């Protein structure tokens with residue numbers, strides 16, 4: 001039990017009805033999960049208004065209601081607190097509830113359109129290899145030291161974040177690396193956290209279904225840096241055209257990284273191969289298993305962050321050469337007859353372009369590049385024609401297929417993708433609605449030396465159709481096809 005007054009510290013309150021001198025059980029924002037003596041926080045959501053569930057929450061045992069609008073009939077014995085912003089209140093209360101775990105160890109947030117999982121996961125690996133206990137909150141998984149938990153979001157809700165940070169602290173974790181998504185910032189999931197540092201990767205087209213305009217999306221990302229404390233560092237990719245903008249109003253120590261522009265932390269690519277990249281960092285040559293210019297940006301951010309957090313440069317560079325690529329990010333597998341399949345989580349136009357340019361860059365001869373790609377349902381529709389155009393333009397053959405149609409009609413998504421294919425590229429494309437069949441088709445079309453890119457799902461192990469998630473794993477599928485081909 002916690003004292004309500006304590007957990008309300010720093011919450012912007014308009015009005016209180018009832019007593020705050022009481023003990024409460026848990027902080028809950030979903031009426032279906034309420035237990036006796038809980039606090040129910042009513043959030044105005046994207047699909048429903050949590051205020052509609054206040055009475056339901058009380059009937060299940062809630063004794064405190066945090067809301068933006070008071071209900072017309074207030075129940076006796078219940079404390080009602082009117083706040084300016086329920087999402088922000090929830091986040092501040094969640095920090096208070098767990099006694100501000102983020103202020104007790106180094107929590108570093110990574111934001112930007114692409115590269116968040118890669119950077120956060122590789123920083124986890126780096127600090128783990130350097131002998132520290134580390135935490136990770138990422139799209140792929142949550143790690144409390146070495147114990148793994150399932151991730152449901154890139155940036156979980158504020159109660160979940162603080163609950164995991166508290167567990168990390170208990171486990172003796174000294175550094176936590178977490179992804180900070182634009183949805184997370186906008187819904188105030190990270191409000192009230194004390195960050196030791198923030199990293200900006202890049203900004204390109206994504207989530208315009210949610211943020212409406214690119215400017216709004218950009219401003220949301222920037223607000224993460226605006227609220228970093230003075231004690232933190234704010235590290236930005238200065239080669240990105242929005243890199244400087246992100247740090248315009250931050251109070252944190254401004255630091256930059258780049259491959260091209262003059263920056264505090266800089267790397268240079270010396271050699272690119274299918275097995276890795278040779279880079280130079282301040283005159284020291286370092287070999288990395290990571291592939292693609294975009295990954296060298298990620299690596300430069302990682303090296304800079306490790307230095308800013310106090311690790312020795314030599315130790316950092318030694319460990320960097322041992323870092324393994326992140327699951328579903330440029331992960332490759334080769335068939336017995338020499339066909340390479342690359343599984344990559346590229347689900348934005350920019351990511352798809354980068355990955356295909358990287359493949360075209362490292363291929364040595366006349367091999368064909370066959371791309372299997374789809375676009376998610378209930379997500380930014382304007383990405384669809386752009387991704388189809390890029391796939392067709394930069395591949396010898398593009399196969400458009402389904403990628404989590406969710407509640408949408410899968411064929412309609414494919415139709416919206418195809419609109420982006422220009423006349424001269426049209427003959428290079430085909431659509432195969434079923435992703436399993438699409439991967440099979442790619443394997444059948446491929447010959448020795450060819451490269452199959454399977455984009456969009458990376459580490460995901462499901463396909464979501466009409467609200468139902470069935471097991472589906474790109475790597476498993478392509479490995480199965482390769483084995484079948486061997487038998488025939």
Ligand SMILES: CC(=O)N[C@H]1[C@@H](OP(=O)(O)OP(=O)(O)OC[C@H]2O[C@@H](n3ccc(=O)[nH]c3=O)[C@H](O)[C@@H]2O)O[C@H](CO)[C@@H](O)[C@@H]1O[C@H](C)C(=O)N[C@@H](C)C(=O)N[C@H](CCC(=O)O)C(=O)O
Pocket residue numbers: 029030031032042043044045046047048049050051053152153154155156157181182183184
């Ligand atoms: C669009 C979006 O972000 N939605 C998130 C939001 O849900 P919502 O606004 O739809 O909630 P709602 O269903 O309208 O309900 C409103 C409120 O009523 C409550 N409620 C609802 C029903 C009920 O019976 N009782 C009740 O109390 C709900 O608990 C909620 O508090 O708040 C929920 C609780 O925190 C989130 O789980 C949910 O994430 C959904 C599942 C989601 O798919 N989010 C994606 C888009 C997302 O957040 N993605 C980013 C990554 C993006 C990237 O790639 O960069 C992420 O960080 O994961």
Ligand SMILES: Nc1ncnc2c1ncn2[C@@H]1O[C@H](COP(=O)(O)OP(=O)(O)OP(=O)(O)O)[C@@H](O)[C@H]1O
Pocket residue numbers: 112113114115116117118119139154179181201202294295297298328329330344345346347350351352354355458
């Ligand atoms: N720095 C980068 N710049 C551009 N593209 C990148 C970069 N890093 C990774 N990518 C591409 O984006 C894909 C997703 O990478 P990653 O999972 O690291 O991004 P993310 O920001 O975590 O994405 P999400 O928003 O889904 O959490 C990769 O598979 C790769 O194709």
Ligand SMILES: N[C@H](CCC[C@H](N)C(=O)O)C(=O)O
Pocket residue numbers: 154347375376377379403404456457460
């Ligand atoms: N974090 C991203 C992941 C997209 C991955 C892709 N496979 C899809 O389902 O659209 C999102 O929720 O928009």
Ligand SMILES: [Mg+2]
Pocket residue numbers: 116117118138139140154179
């Ligand atoms: Mg991610």
